[in-house]
Every structure is written in C-alpha cells, then in structure tokens.
Amino acid sequence: MLTSGGDAPGMNACIRSIVLTAAAHQIEVVGFSHGFNGLIEGDYKKLLPYHVQHIIHLGGTLLKSARCPAMHTEEGAKAAAITLRQMQLDALLVIGGDGSFKGALAIAQHYKGQILGLPGTIDNDVDGTDATIGYxxxxxxxxxxxxxxxxxxxxxxxxxxxxxxxxxxxxxxxxxxxxxxxxxxxxxxxxxxxxxxxxxxxxxxxxxxxxxxxxxxxxxxxxxxxxxxxxxxxxxxxxxxxxxxxxxxxxxxxxGGSPVGADRILATKLGAYAVEQLLGGAHLMMAGEVNHQACLYPLQASGEHKKRIDPYLLRWQQQVAND
Amino acid sequence: MLTSGGDAPGMNACIRSIVLTAAAHQIEVVGFSHGFNGLIEGDYKKLLPYHVQHIIHLGGTLLKSARCPAMHTEEGAKAAAITLRQMQLDALLVIGGDGSFKGALAIAQHYKGQILGLPGTIDNDVDGTDATIGYxxxxxxxxxxxxxxxxxxxxxxxxxxxxxxxxxxxxxxxxxxxxxxxxxxxxxxxxxxxxxxxxxxxxxxxxxxxxxxxxxxxxxxxxxxxxxxxxxxxxxxxxxxxxxxxxxxxxxxxxGGSPVGADRILATKLGAYAVEQLLGGAHLMMAGEVNHQACLYPLQASGEHKKRIDPYLLRWQQQVAND
Amino acid sequence: MLTSGGDAPGMNACIRSIVLTAAAHQIEVVGFSHGFNGLIEGDYKKLLPYHVQHIIHLGGTLLKSARCPAMHTEEGAKAAAITLRQMQLDALLVIGGDGSFKGALAIAQHYKGQILGLPGTIDNDVDGTDATIGYxxxxxxxxxxxxxxxxxxxxxxxxxxxxxxxxxxxxxxxxxxxxxxxxxxxxxxxxxxxxxxxxxxxxxxxxxxxxxxxxxxxxxxxxxxxxxxxxxxxxxxxxxxxxxxxxxxxxxxxxGGSPVGADRILATKLGAYAVEQLLGGAHLMMAGEVNHQACLYPLQASGEHKKRIDPYLLRWQQQVAND
Amino acid sequence: MLTSGGDAPGMNACIRSIVLTAAAHQIEVVGFSHGFNGLIEGDYKKLLPYHVQHIIHLGGTLLKSARCPAMHTEEGAKAAAITLRQMQLDALLVIGGDGSFKGALAIAQHYKGQILGLPGTIDNDVDGTDATIGYxxxxxxxxxxxxxxxxxxxxxxxxxxxxxxxxxxxxxxxxxxxxxxxxxxxxxxxxxxxxxxxxxxxxxxxxxxxxxxxxxxxxxxxxxxxxxxxxxxxxxxxxxxxxxxxxxxxxxxxxGGSPVGADRILATKLGAYAVEQLLGGAHLMMAGEVNHQACLYPLQASGEHKKRIDPYLLRWQQQVAND
Structure with a gap:
C-alpha cells in the first residue's frame, strides 16, 4: 500500500481501514513511504492494527506522500515492480488521484500481482466515484x-x-x-x-x-x-x-486538517471494500462509491474526466444567485 | 413557509434559497413564526431577498420553531387552513420532519392550495431523501x-x-x-x-x-x-x-451550530427545487435528494421509516471494528 | 517528568517544551507513564526531541495520566522516591493540579533531588499563576x-x-x-x-x-x-x-481537544522556564505566569485557593447582564 | 459610538457591552455607520439592548467599518464635530486602532464632549493595553x-x-x-x-x-x-x-471569524469599563486592560509603539526552537 500525489484529509482513515480489514482476514500489509519513491527504493514498514490506532482523525498521511519523477520513465515502473516481486507481495493498493493511478498502470506492465486504486484527492476529479476522499x-x-x-x-x-x-x-x-x-x-x-x-x-x-x-x-x-x-x-x-x-x-x-465525518466514512468504506475485492480477485480497478454503494471502476478510465459538476446547482447559481 | 419540529442546521440556508428562487420567479413569500403556531395565529412576515442576506451560515432558524399541540386536533388544522385562505396564499412549504409533515397533511383536508414538505431534521429518519437537512x-x-x-x-x-x-x-x-x-x-x-x-x-x-x-x-x-x-x-x-x-x-x-457545506448545499438545492416544483403543480409531495438528484416523494409516505442505515458499514463495524 | 490528575489541553505542548529546552542544555529527560503509577512502578521512557515533534497541537497527554491511590499512602511516596534514586535522576517535574503537587511534596520527604510543579488543569484552581495550562x-x-x-x-x-x-x-x-x-x-x-x-x-x-x-x-x-x-x-x-x-x-x-494558542504558548513558556529554573537550583516550587511574567511560587501554597475569579466581571454580570 | 479601521473579532461583543451597560445606567446610545464616514454624514441609528441580542459571537461589526480619507483633513474633523454637537451627544466612543484614535483626537479640537477610545484591532499594536480586541x-x-x-x-x-x-x-x-x-x-x-x-x-x-x-x-x-x-x-x-x-x-x-472567549471577555470588560469611566468624567483616554485590570491610558500615547513582544519567548525561539 502507498499514498501518492497531493495529500488529502482521510488518507489516514483509509490506511486504518485497510489495515484493520486485512488483519480481520489474516492478510499482511506493508506501507511504502513517500509514494512511489518508497516502492522504488524498498522503503517500507509492516503495518499492524496497533500502528493505526487513533489516526482516523488526523490530516496528512502516515505513509508520507511525494511526487516521483522516476515514475514517468519505464525504468521507474520496472524498479517498482522489482520491489513488489522481491517482497513477494500479492497485491498493490494505491491511494491517490488519476496521476497516481497512471503510475500504478505502468507498474502493471511488469508485475503479475493485483493492483487496485483508491481515490484520494481533494479535487474530486476522478471518474468512477461520486466523491473522492478529501473532497x-x-x-x-x-x-x-x-x-x-x-x-x-x-x-x-x-x-x-x-x-x-x-x-x-x-x-x-x-x-x-x-x-x-x-x-x-x-x-x-x-x-x-x-x-x-x-x-x-x-x-x-x-x-x-x-x-x-x-x-x-x-x-x-x-x-x-x-x-x-x-x-x-x-x-x-x-x-x-x-x-x-x-x-x-x-x-x-x-x-490539510482533520477530515470531516463524510471523508472518514468514505475512506473507511472504500478501504474495507478494496481489501474484500482483492480477495475476490479484482485487478486494475478503482474502488469508488456511486449512489452510496461501493463499486469497482476500471483504473484506466478513472482519469477521463467525464464526471460533471452538479448541473442543477450550476444553473441555479447562474440564474438566481449571480443575478 | 414555516419551519417546524426540532431545529436543524441548514434550515436558514433553505429559507434563503426559497426566498431567492421565489424572487427570481416573481413569487411573494411570507414566513410564519414558531412553526404551526404562527400559522394558526396569523403571526408572519413578508420575506424579501434582503431579509435572507448572510443567513446561509447560521444555525437555528430565522422563523423560530416550536411544538404545536394544537395541531394534534382537527381544530388546529382548520385554524391553520383559515389563515392560509384568508391570506390568499397559493401554497404552503413546511420545513421539518415527518411529524411536521403529518401536520401539513392534516391542513390539506381543509385547504385547496398546494402543499410541499422539505426534510429538515438532524435525525435523517425521513424516507424519500438520502439525507435530511441538518444530518x-x-x-x-x-x-x-x-x-x-x-x-x-x-x-x-x-x-x-x-x-x-x-x-x-x-x-x-x-x-x-x-x-x-x-x-x-x-x-x-x-x-x-x-x-x-x-x-x-x-x-x-x-x-x-x-x-x-x-x-x-x-x-x-x-x-x-x-x-x-x-x-x-x-x-x-x-x-x-x-x-x-x-x-x-x-x-x-x-x-445547533453553523451548518457544514453538505447541509448548506442540500438545503439550497431542495429549497430551489421545491419552488420550481410548486410552479410545476406539485402537491402533497416532499422535495428530497436521491442519488444526488432532486426528486419528489409522496408526503404521506415520508414517515414510513423504510430507509435503512448503511448495511455495509454496519456489518464492517460488527465484524472488524468491534472485534 | 510526569503528567498527573485530569488531562488538560496543552500538556503535550508543555512536555515538548521541556524536552526541547532540556536538549538545548544537554539535559536528559525521561517521562513516566500514567502519572505517579509509572513513577512507582518504574514505567518510563527516555524522551528526545524526535519524540515530541508535532505534538504541540494534540490534546490529551503523550505520557498518559491516571489517578494513583497508592500516592495517598506513605508507602507510595517512598516507592516513588526509590525509583528516582535508583535511576539517579536529579529532579522531578510534575505537570498537574494541586492534588498532584501534594503527591510531589510527599515524595520530597524521601528524595533529595529538586522538585518542580507545572500547573496543568482546565479548572484554573491553582494559586501562583494567572492561568493554568488547559484553562x-x-x-x-x-x-x-x-x-x-x-x-x-x-x-x-x-x-x-x-x-x-x-x-x-x-x-x-x-x-x-x-x-x-x-x-x-x-x-x-x-x-x-x-x-x-x-x-x-x-x-x-x-x-x-x-x-x-x-x-x-x-x-x-x-x-x-x-x-x-x-x-x-x-x-x-x-x-x-x-x-x-x-x-x-x-x-x-x-x-479534550487541540489546545488553543494561549494554552500552547503558556505551556511552552512554563516548560522552558521550569527547565531553566531547575538549572538555577529551584526546588519545591511551581512555575507559573503572573502578569505575563514567568515566576516561581511555593508548591506548598499552590492549593490554598486564594485566587479569585474576576470581581469586575462578576459584578457586571450580576448588575447588568442578569438584570 | 463607532467602529473604525480594520474590523476585528470582538467588536460586536464590545458594542453589545457598551449598549447593555449604558442601558443599565439609563444612557442613550447611537451607533454611527461605516466608521467616521457615518459621523461626518450623520448616518446613525439608536441602539437598544434589543439590537445587540445574540451578536456577541459574530465576527465583523454591526456598525460596519471603513477607511475615511476625509478624516485626514481638518474639514473632516470639523464636520464630525458638527454632527456630534447638532445631535447634542455628550460623548464619543471610538473602537479601533491607533489610526482611528488619531481621528478621535482631531475631532476633540472642535468638540467639547468626552472622547474615549477602545482598542479594537487584530494587530495588538496599541499601547496601554496588554491585548487588543481581536488579537x-x-x-x-x-x-x-x-x-x-x-x-x-x-x-x-x-x-x-x-x-x-x-x-x-x-x-x-x-x-x-x-x-x-x-x-x-x-x-x-x-x-x-x-x-x-x-x-x-x-x-x-x-x-x-x-x-x-x-x-x-x-x-x-x-x-x-x-x-x-x-x-x-x-x-x-x-x-x-x-x-x-x-x-x-x-x-x-x-x-474574520467568531471571536474566541478571550476576545469576547476583553471586549465585554472594556466596553463596560468605558461607559463607567465616561460617567466618572474620563476624557481623551483609552480603556485598556493591563495585568488583568481595566485601566485608562492617554489616547495621545496609544500609538507610540512602546509595547514589546514577549522577550522571553523571542529568545527561546531563537535559542531553542530555531536551532
């Protein structure tokens, strides 16, 4: 698991949910530091329920985030895949925006394990989920x-x-x-x-x-x-x-800031759902929530920017409030 | 228009939206004080855009709320209807919970104008809308x-x-x-x-x-x-x-408290939608939001308590977090 | 160092300041857990600047707090003194209210090191300081x-x-x-x-x-x-x-809650001042702030409840606001 | 009474306190709008306890504030004095910073009533008070x-x-x-x-x-x-x-923002004190609080910038935290 791209409130709640749910299913979790950098450099630590106690309300991310210019090259993706293979990890979870998902897709070219994305960005510009974690x-x-x-x-x-x-x-x-x-x-x-x-x-x-x-x-x-x-x-x-x-x-x-209830709940739900879907064999998908229901969406399609801002409110603002 | 039942953050945002939208459609609005009491006693004031400037962020309700024991009798409903007829009002908007909607339905027995409800209660126990204003x-x-x-x-x-x-x-x-x-x-x-x-x-x-x-x-x-x-x-x-x-x-x-963004947005949307639906002839309906879409729901059915708390989160809490 | 009695927002800011200031003077600091219990049982950890990074804004206390019934007996005080002697500690800092200071005074009967108190309680009922940490x-x-x-x-x-x-x-x-x-x-x-x-x-x-x-x-x-x-x-x-x-x-x-600016500043000031005064030889004193100036006050006298609530405001409330 | 200069949280609490205290002493209060502009143009309204109900927690200022270039000329000060004389007002209270107090002093050249200042600015750069309202x-x-x-x-x-x-x-x-x-x-x-x-x-x-x-x-x-x-x-x-x-x-x-407790308390205390001191004959003074005690300070001297930031904290930051 790693967090990548701009940090978003609720990332810690998501990390917590993944770790707790995985533990309930007897799955081991490691967290890579500084986004894809930690994956390339093998900088990680094992995450137990103990580590995620009382982080649900904290902003930022326990795992740190960072830009990773190396991931824009094939060498970067290969190096990341090598770490995953050497550590014999069965799956990779990436919490981030569509840029981070592109990195995950690049790694998929060189890695046979499962890959899932979780939408973590304040900008809400990810398709396949009504809201992103942090929005x-x-x-x-x-x-x-x-x-x-x-x-x-x-x-x-x-x-x-x-x-x-x-x-x-x-x-x-x-x-x-x-x-x-x-x-x-x-x-x-x-x-x-x-x-x-x-x-x-x-x-x-x-x-x-x-x-x-x-x-x-x-x-x-x-x-x-x-x-x-x-x-x-x-x-x-x-x-x-x-x-x-x-x-x-x-x-x-x-x-920054402590995540509001809606973000903590969404993060908890998507983290749990992602772990369950991994067990069900999901691959190259993003775990999102549409109409209050957790669901999967092709990772590839998450950055197509088809999601629209609320047309009703946009029109109301133009006709009534701007007036 | 009136607010009834327990006050909920966002009621003022809803009042504002109703007044602004009505003004844009050249409709006059009056607000009754203290819930149904103001309606029975004819205690009201005309509401202009000027009156609702900068109230979107305030908790409580500008129109005051109150229990109204009189509304549990037929005399109460009749008295309310008399006020509406005497003032020659074409429609009644009630912001409140399902108890308040029962009052509105009772008035409908004696009043020929349109009646719409808007779900305003922190408890979220109203059918026909994913969330109530204040929740x-x-x-x-x-x-x-x-x-x-x-x-x-x-x-x-x-x-x-x-x-x-x-x-x-x-x-x-x-x-x-x-x-x-x-x-x-x-x-x-x-x-x-x-x-x-x-x-x-x-x-x-x-x-x-x-x-x-x-x-x-x-x-x-x-x-x-x-x-x-x-x-x-x-x-x-x-x-x-x-x-x-x-x-x-x-x-x-x-x-109490200043409403969070989600409640202000929901209140604004439902207030505007209710006014538009009144113009479209809606009657004995509640304006709610389901799957991010404003929609109508029979007022009669709003208190059937068919809406369920999220089964996914309930199960997760039982299996993982409670563990 | 230990925190005792009811927790108060700013205790962590105080711990941080003590550790940072001590480090700047090349003094080693250990923190006992769970108030006097940790002192009696020898439950402690060494505190370095690294441990207190980014805790200034957190409520509660890193060192935990607890009631300690054992401290109401002479055996408790003796056991605490034994730990201090065995660990060859030169001084004891207690963050708490006047009850905690009584415990510190009891230990002083059996321990030759310096003892200082820091007023940490939301109740503000400690003499010798205009405000307590947390108030x-x-x-x-x-x-x-x-x-x-x-x-x-x-x-x-x-x-x-x-x-x-x-x-x-x-x-x-x-x-x-x-x-x-x-x-x-x-x-x-x-x-x-x-x-x-x-x-x-x-x-x-x-x-x-x-x-x-x-x-x-x-x-x-x-x-x-x-x-x-x-x-x-x-x-x-x-x-x-x-x-x-x-x-x-x-x-x-x-x-609970994140301490406001005034508490973080007071806690930082008193923590730093206490360490400096230890170096200057202070003993059986409390570090407080009177008229914006850090100062010492006999620990013995801190619980005499001579401090009065603002008579001006009390009178105004009675005469004007209550009216 | 008027508020002038940059708005500061607590100005409304101060207005409320002045009105309530004045009412308790049977003194009439009028509030001028938009700072000195309202004074020059005679734009004011009478303020009763009813008008200041539930404003203690609001940011901004009920009376509005504004820069007033006219006050930099003698004509402006004269025009302001004319309004005060025509309305037969016995005293002028100015809530603002030292710039606003300069305006008040200029008016004093042409007006025989009492003039008092109240320090309202977030910058805390006013002498004669430990803290300004809003800081x-x-x-x-x-x-x-x-x-x-x-x-x-x-x-x-x-x-x-x-x-x-x-x-x-x-x-x-x-x-x-x-x-x-x-x-x-x-x-x-x-x-x-x-x-x-x-x-x-x-x-x-x-x-x-x-x-x-x-x-x-x-x-x-x-x-x-x-x-x-x-x-x-x-x-x-x-x-x-x-x-x-x-x-x-x-x-x-x-x-902006709702004033914290310290500002509401300071504003309430200084507002009440200013009214009492007016009754005692105070003139050309500022009502401040030094060492938790309300007191007067020559308005003339309030802008000398003799007040220093806390030297203890400044030194500590340089020596310990910056390190």
Missing part, C-alpha cells in the same frame, strides 16, 4: 475561510475574490461557492476568462451594488481560470469598476 | 465531541459511553461511530439491550482490553437503546467488568 | 457548545441550563458565561443554592421573559452548585415557573 | 491554518513559509509561530531581511534537514519583512538551498 473536507475548509472573509467584506462593504484549488475542475469552487452564498462563481466549466472580456463578471457586480444595495460581494474562483490568477483578475476588476476588489488565495490550507 | 452537521458536531473525549479516554485508558441523538434510528450513531473509530456502536437497528443480558456489549470490551491492549475504548450509542439510557448502561458495564465506564450525553449541542 | 481551551470548548445550544434555545425560545466543570471554583463558568452572553451565571463564589430558595435564580428569568421579551435564556452553572446538579435544578425551575428548562451537562468534552 | 482570535485563526499546512508539509516533507498580518509588529507572528511549533519565526523586531543576506534564515533550515532529519519545516513570517513579501522570499530560499519552499499568504481570513 468533503476541502469544501468545509474553504467554506470556513470564506465565512471569515465575509465578515470583513460585510464590515467594509467590499468585493473579495477568493481563489480555491481544483486543478482543472470546478468541484470545490462550485460547492464552496454555493455553500458560502457567494454572489458569483468562476470555474473552468464556464470557460476561461480573457482579459478585456470581463463583462460577464462585471455586470452582475454592478447590478448587485447599484440595484440591490448589497453590503458585500464575494466571488469564488477556481485556480487556472484567468491568466495571472486571482491577483490579476482582482486588479482588472478594480480598474474596470472603480471599486476595490481584493484577492485571497487559499492555497495549501485546503489540503 | 451532515449533526454527524460532525458529534464527531468533534467524540474526538475530544478520545483525548481523555486515551490519556486515562478509560471506557467512555457516548449517547447521541437519533430518536428511533441509528443514522447519527452509526455515522459518528464509524467516523470516530469507535470500538463499539449500539443502535436500535441492532435491537434494544436488556439489563442482565449485556454479554454482546461486554465481550468485545474484555477482548480489546485483554488481548489487544487498547489504550482506550469508546462506545457510541443512540438514545433509547437501554432502559435508563447511557447513565444506567455505564453503571451496569462498570459493575460487570470492574473497570470504570463513564457516560457522556451530548444532548442539545447536536442541534 | 483557555476549556473556556473555548464550553463556549463552542453554548453557542450551539443558543441556536436551539433561540429557535425554540427556551430556557437552557448548561453545567460546566470547575470543581470548587467558578473560573470556567464565569468566563464561558460572560463570553457566551449567558443571561445568568451560577458559580460557587455566589454561594450554593438550596432547593426551595430559588428566588434569586427565578426572578431574573421572569423579568427577562415578561419585561424584555427575550427570545431565549441561558443559565451557565458550575458543577456542585445544587444538590442533584443541573438536572435537578432544571426540574425545579420548570416546576417553579411553568416554562420548560432543559439541562445540558457538558462533561468530559471539556478536557 | 487572541487572530492568533487562533492563524494557528488553525498553520496546523493544516503542517499536515501537508509533513506528508511531503516540505518547507512552507506562512505570511501573517501584523503591520509593523510581530505580535501575531511570534504568538502563532510559538503556538504552532514553527521551526523559524521572522518578524520586524528581528530586523528586516535583505535579499542576498539570507544566511540567518537558511542556516537553521539546513541544520534541521541535515542534522536532525526533520520531516517538515515551517517558517512563520510577519508581512513587510522582506522586499516582495513571502512569495519573493520563498523563491529566494528555494534558489539558495535547492529544496522547494512554498509561500502561503493568509490574508483577510485573519480578520
């Missing part, structure tokens, strides 16, 4: 910050532009935006903004200020939606309307 | 408390018995129990315990203490699962095994 | 719960009686009561209430309900202020005024 | 964020540079740095760093990584301590040591 916590962390910013925005009757994580999807931005009552949400699904073409952003602001007398105005935006990011966009908005617009980049706060 | 927050509130109790349980290597709300269902107990890594969960779905027949409770404790050397042991229990509640059960466990077992009753803390 | 966190934990109860109290316009910890002092009750805007505070400093003589409690309630039309009423009370506790008092108030008054007992939630 | 909350907000960043720093074994508010003082940086167990703290009191002279910053990092094998390294820095801020410093550190150092700018999150 629910990231929403609440962002929300907590936006609620605080609202206090100041309200006190000063100001415009704030809050930039959230989310790579190439608007899951966090839409959810945190709806939940915070943001007046406007900017996310990749609505297209990338171009400097000089900010009408769609500015019109609702002016409408709110002039017509509705709103005391504050908060725009939630996903990263990578404007050249130069939120700092550049805030400056351009300020210039265009003559009212100061401030940017806040939440950054790495969003990855 | 996700109640889990996290309970979790936060159990995490704190774990600190002391761990420091003292003690047994704690934490009693959670949940009327006649184990939704909160199972979710908070799984999420906190509780060693044992007692909920109505597993049957009511009888004094003198505590073997099923005590055996796993002794096993954990003796065989596994666990440093703390937490039992999460739903209310109404033992005669005399957790205080009596803790005393009986202490007597039976000779190690002190302490009871903690979470009580009303579980109803 | 600030306990206030915020209680506050968080009362804020949640206020949501429900407000929604239902009800009376709630919240019972907080605090043994024989009203520090937590007064602070949490003032900070939550409680309408009434009951604490030992105002005398113990007698059944049948509840006028002083009831009059302000009636005044608030009738004259001021307050939408909710919260009474914060310290434990041990009424025969039968808050449950009995709530029942008696209900009977006396005919409006339902509900009791909430916060219980052990108050001991 | 304790800002520490805990920063701490919460750094704890989350620690999770990721730890999982990735990375260096993070967290930039906190604090204008020209290191109060927040030192407190949050100590409380988070930051490996290094950079604040104005230690001098401004110069590009190219980063030895003092880099040496401890290399020491920690190489000698101590620390799994993560967090530097907390106050704003305005490096040309280009934390983003520039992070880039320069990365270049100098070849390990990636990431910058996180906390920004406006630090101003």
């Amino acid at each position: 629910a916590t990231a929403i609440d962390t962002a929300l907590d910050a936006i609620d605080k910013i609202r206090d100041t925005a309200d006190a000063f009757e100001r415009i704030f532009l809050v930039e959230l994580m989310g790579r190439h999807s608007g899951f966090i931005a839409l959810s945190a935006g709806i939940a915070s009552g943001a007046e406007q949400i900017i996310c990749p699904e609505l297209g990338v903004l171009k400097p000089g073409e900010l009408d769609a952003v500015i019109r609702p602001i002016q409408n709110a200020q002039v017509v509705k007398g709103k005391s504050s105005y908060i725009i939630v935006m996903a990263e990578h939606c404007y050249p130069g990011g939120s700092t550049a966009l805030a400056a351009d908005i300020t210039k265009a309307i003559g009212i100061e617009c401030r940017a806040c980049v939440l950054g790495h706060i969003q990855r | 996700a927050t109640a889990i996290d509130t309970a979790l936060d408390a159990i995490d704190k109790i774990r600190d002391t349980a761990d420091a003292f290597e003690r047994i704690f018995l934490v009693e959670l709300m949940g009327r006649h269902s184990g939704f909160i107990a199972l979710s908070a129990g799984i999420a906190s890594g509780a060693e044992q969960i007692i909920c109505p779905e597993l049957g009511v315990l009888k004094p003198g027949e505590l073997d099923a409770v005590i055996r796993p404790i002794q096993n954990a203490q003796v065989v596994k050397g666990k440093s703390s042991y937490i039992i999460v229990m739903a209310e109404h699962c033992y005669p005399g509640g957790s205080t009596a059960l803790a005393a009986d466990i202490t007597k039976a095994i000779g190690i002190e077992c302490r009871a903690c009753v979470l009580g009303h803390i579980q109803r | 600030a966190t306990a206030i915020d934990t209680a506050l968080d719960a009362i804020d949640k109860i206020r949501d429900t109290a407000d929604a239902f316009e009800r009376i709630f009686l919240v019972e907080l910890m605090g043994r024989h002092s009203g520090f937590i009750a007064l602070s949490a009561g003032i900070a939550s805007g409680a309408e009434q505070i009951i604490c030992p400093e105002l005398g113990v209430l007698k059944p049948g003589e509840l006028d002083a409690v009831i009059r302000p309630i009636q005044n608030a309900q009738v004259v001021k039309g307050k939408s909710s009423y919260i009474i914060v009370m310290a434990e041990h202020c009424y025969p039968g506790g808050s449950t009995a008092l709530a029942a008696d108030i209900t009977k006396a005024i005919g409006i339902e008054c509900r009791a909430c007992v916060l219980g052990h939630i108050q001991r | 304790a909350t800002a520490i805990d907000t920063a701490l919460d964020a750094i704890d989350k960043i620690r999770d990721t720093a730890d999982a990735f074994e990375r260096i993070f540079l967290v930039e906190l508010m604090g204008r020209h003082s290191g109060f927040i940086a030192l407190s949050a740095g100590i409380a988070s167990g930051a490996e290094q703290i950079i604040c104005p009191e230690l001098g401004v760093l110069k590009p190219g002279e980063l030895d003092a910053v880099i040496r401890p990092i290399q020491n920690a990584q190489v000698v101590k094998g620390k799994s993560s390294y967090i530097i907390v820095m106050a704003e305005h301590c490096y040309p280009g801020g934390s983003t520039a410093l992070a880039a320069d550190i990365t270049k100098a040591i070849g390990i990636e150092c990431r910058a996180c700018v906390l920004g406006h999150i630090q101003r």
